Amino acid sequence: MQLLIDRIIKDGKVYPGNILKVDSFLNHQMDIDLIDKIGQEFYRLFGSCEVTKVLTIEASGIGIACFVAKYFRVPLLFAKKSKTKNVSDDVYSSVVESFTHGNVNKIIVSKEYLHPDDKVLIIDDFLANGQAIRGLADIVNQAGAELVGAGTVIEKGFQGGGDALRSSGMKVESLAIIDSMTDDGKITFRNN
Amino acid sequence: MQLLIDRIIKDGKVYPGNILKVDSFLNHQMDIDLIDKIGQEFYRLFGSCEVTKVLTIEASGIGIACFVAKYFRVPLLFAKKSKTKNVSDDVYSSVVESFTHGNVNKIIVSKEYLHPDDKVLIIDDFLANGQAIRGLADIVNQAGAELVGAGTVIEKGFQGGGDALRSSGMKVESLAIIDSMTDDGKITFRNN
Numbered sequence: 222m223q224l225l226i227d228r229i230i231k232d233g234k235v236y237p238g239n240i241l242k243v244d245s246f247l248n249h250q251m252d253i254d255l256i257d258k259i260g261q262e263f264y265r266l267f268g269s270c271e272v273t274k275v276l277t278i279e280a281s282g283i284g285i286a287c288f289v290a291k292y293f294r295v296p297l298l299f300a301k302k303s304k305t306k307n308v309s310d311d312v313y314s315s316v317v318e319s320f321t322h323g324n325v326n327k328i329i330v331s332k333e334y335l336h337p338d339d340k341v342l343i344i345d346d347f348l349a350n351g352q353a354i355r356g357l358a359d360i361v362n363q364a365g366a367e368l369v370g371a372g373t374v375i376e377k378g379f380q381g382g383g384d385a386l387r388s389s390g391m392k393v394e395s396l397a398i399i400d401s402m403t404d405d406g407k408i409t410f411r412n413n
Numbered sequence: 414m415q416l417l418i419d420r421i422i423k424d425g426k427v428y429p430g431n432i433l434k435v436d437s438f439l440n441h442q443m444d445i446d447l448i449d450k451i452g453q454e455f456y457r458l459f460g461s462c463e464v465t466k467v468l469t470i471e472a473s474g475i476g477i478a479c480f481v482a483k484y485f486r487v488p489l490l491f492a493k494k495s496k497t498k499n500v501s502d503d504v505y506s507s508v509v510e511s512f513t514h515g516n517v518n519k520i521i522v523s524k525e526y527l528h529p530d531d532k533v534l535i536i537d538d539f540l541a542n543g544q545a546i547r548g549l550a551d552i553v554n555q556a557g558a559e560l561v562g563a564g565t566v567i568e569k570g571f572q573g574g575g576d577a578l579r580s581s582g583m584k585v586e587s588l589a590i591i592d593s594m595t596d597d598g599k600i601t602f603r604n605n
Contacts, residue, residue: 250526251489253482280471284479284489290445297443297476304514322496334442 222262222396225374226410228255229397235406239377241399247374248281248346259396260288263344263372266394267293270369272342274298274335276361278317278328278353285374286344293342298335300328300357313363317356328356335364348373348395351382358391370394378411414454414588417566418602420447421589427598431569433591439566440473440538451588452480455536455564458586459485462561464534466490466527468553470509470520470545477566478536485534490527492520492549505555509548520548527556540565540587543574550583562586570603 234242246252272293277286278300290297303326308314312329319326335341343357354371361368370392376383378398386393398411426434438444464485469478470492482489495518500506504521511518527533535549546563553560562584568575570590578585590603 244523245525249491249493249523251479251482251491253479253489254486256479257483279473280475280491280493283472283475284491287443287445287448287476287479290443291449294446297445299441299443299472299476301441301472304516324496331436331441333437 222259224255224258225396228252229375229408233408235402235404235408237404239379239402241375241377241402241408243375247285251284256285257288259285259374260290260292262396263289263342263394264292266372267342267370267392270342271340272369273339274341274366275344276300276330276335276341276357277344278302278357281347282345285346289342289344289372296334298330300330300360302326303329313360315356315359315363318350318352328360330360330364332364335361335366337365339364339366340369341366342369343371345371345373346375348376348383348393349380351386354382354386354391354393372396375399414451416447416450418589420444421567421600425600427594427596427600429596431571431594433567433569433594433600435567439477443476448477449480451477451566452482452484454588455481455534455586456484458564459534459562459584462534463532464561465531466533466558467536468492468522468527468533468549469536470494470549473539474537474545477538481534481536481564488526490522492522492552494518495521505552507548507551507555510542510544520552522552522556524556527553527558529557531556531558532561533558534561535563537563537565538567540568540575540585541572543578546574546578546583546585564588567591 275290275297314329373395376395376398378400401409467482467489506521533553565587568587568590570592593601
């Protein structure tokens with residue numbers, strides 16, 4: 222998505238350790254006009270998949286997934302990070318390791334809102350090692366629902382998570398794939 | 414907002430301890446058509462205030478605030494809950510006690526995204542004791558920005574937080590104000 226790539230080049234900031242900060246427009250301050258166009262683009266990519274529900278994970282995926290769900294005219298469901306050790310019977314749960322924060326989160330989704338007849342599209346802001354998508358896909362699987370695919374805004378291609386998911390047969394679409402970043406701020410995009 | 418009140422009566426669930434669950438349409442699964450109308454209603458209520466930025470707190474406020482920001486055509490900024498004890502120089506921070514989770518969170522906003530010339534509208538899903546709004550207002554104040562008011566979707570009027578904020582001179586608009594709930598599920602709305 223050229224508009225997004227241009228914005229990353231203009232406003233993204235690269236820090237040592239392969240950290241890309243896009244919090245001026247994507248995941249702290251949000252440029253709503255851009256987020257709306259991102260929602261529209263995911264509809265273009267997955268619009269034929271008969272999606273019945275969009276699934277994301279709190280917190281920074283929620284705003285993006287809202288605009289995706291708006292174009293599909295389906296409900297959005299966001300997995301919550303659970304602080305409690307015990308998981309009640311009325312939720313599906315999985316475990317997600319965060320690359321950014323270096324910790325492990327248990328995520329939960331109420332069983333009430335995912336059913337075997339659902340066709341689920343997973344949406345998230347970043348794809349690095351793919352752990353968040355794996356955790357969400359695990360929950361879709363537990364519900365017996367169908368996973369139509371996953372859409373992420375920015376994929377760190379050099380971390381391999383996206384390609385591993387694609388190799389497993391999952392349809393994964395990222396609007397910008399970064400193949401390399403250097404500490405002096407140069408970003409190389411895939412197919413660009 | 415009658416549409417919202419009707420939905421709370423239809424789909425809200427009351428649990429002992431004054432807990433109202435609206436996670437089938439507001440803060441776990443989200444009915445995007447309703448959220449969009451909520452955004453439109455806040456624009457009707459605050460549209461004349463020359464808002465330059467919408468401010469909320471992760472996680473469940475984000476989706477709602479996105480649609481508010483869409484109608485105002487301004488950026489959304491969401492405060493993050495910080496896990497680290499130390500706060501860096503480049504953020505404003507405050508402290509928020511959560512009624513729902515019974516814990517205390519430090520919240521942070523990057524100084525880059527709030528300025529003295531900003532006119533800020535705070536948006537959140539619930540207003541109970543008002544701690545979240547106080548924390549966000551504290552951050553607006555630290556930035557030297559102007560707070561035009563706060564909008565919340567559901568206010569638990571019987572907890573007094575909203576009225577205390579109004580007494581302090583803040584413009585606070587809640588789309589549904591609950592004056593009482595009984596353990597057998599009866600909800601009484603203010604002015605309704």
